[in-house]
Amino acid sequence: MTSVHAFSAVALDGEAIDFSRYRDKVLLIVNVASECGFTPQYQGLEALYQSYRDRGLLVLGFPCNQFGHQEPGDAAQIASFCTQQYGVTFPLFEKIEVNGPGSHPLYAWLKSEKSGVLGSQSIKWNFTKFLIGRDGKVVQRYGSTTKPEAMRRDIEKALEKGNT
Template identity: 50%
Template structure:
């Protein structure tokens, strides 16, 4: 059975990022977009990151342009937007598809590990979140409507 540590993705600088480097950490993976009604969740995600990053917690923001074309920029534009507008310090991945014929292997695994409402496998919209334990297994999935602060208690239990 696969775990998070079996994947290598591209980071926002388009360099390989072997996720085995996250072994022993609790990880929150979020598909993000710069021009979405949920974009304000960057502030809550950054707050979570600041509160827990020194306690073996990591967030990975995964830009995706599959929902209403709400992440049209280049990786450099995305990184600048996140840093300058939202003061994001957690790591970002390169843009990925989270559904469909070209979905990333990471997202195929995330969705197989934890289906959504009514067993739905596909990602419904931007800012869906997956919580992964220290063994690299998905333990929960949260909809776009779930504010980051609402996940804090679940993160604390895993830390």
């Protein structure tokens, strides 16, 4: 696969989403969890989405229960938590695995395109983030500790590319 546009995933509401619909969008793809120390980042992710969605940014959240079993809920519980606790309006997808043999194909590709610290390909924890340019290529990978607001400059650069 050569771009994110070749993938698909199932939204939290059960709709199959072909990522070709995201052509010409900048994407911020994040593995999320409801019971994690980084869960308050939902607020910052939503703020980024609200700030930049009219310019072409989409935040895509992928719940994952692989790290400390910090996403135990089903789709309805996840949707309710995200909406009620953080006012999340960006798209959320069904719970997936991001590491190991059951890793979602999107995450297998993301990890192969941009390694983490010291060349590691595996996702280390919840709220690892991938910034995808309008061309569907991975621009940057950010660890869990990177706060959403710290990515503003990179997001703005990605939004400007291909939009001039």
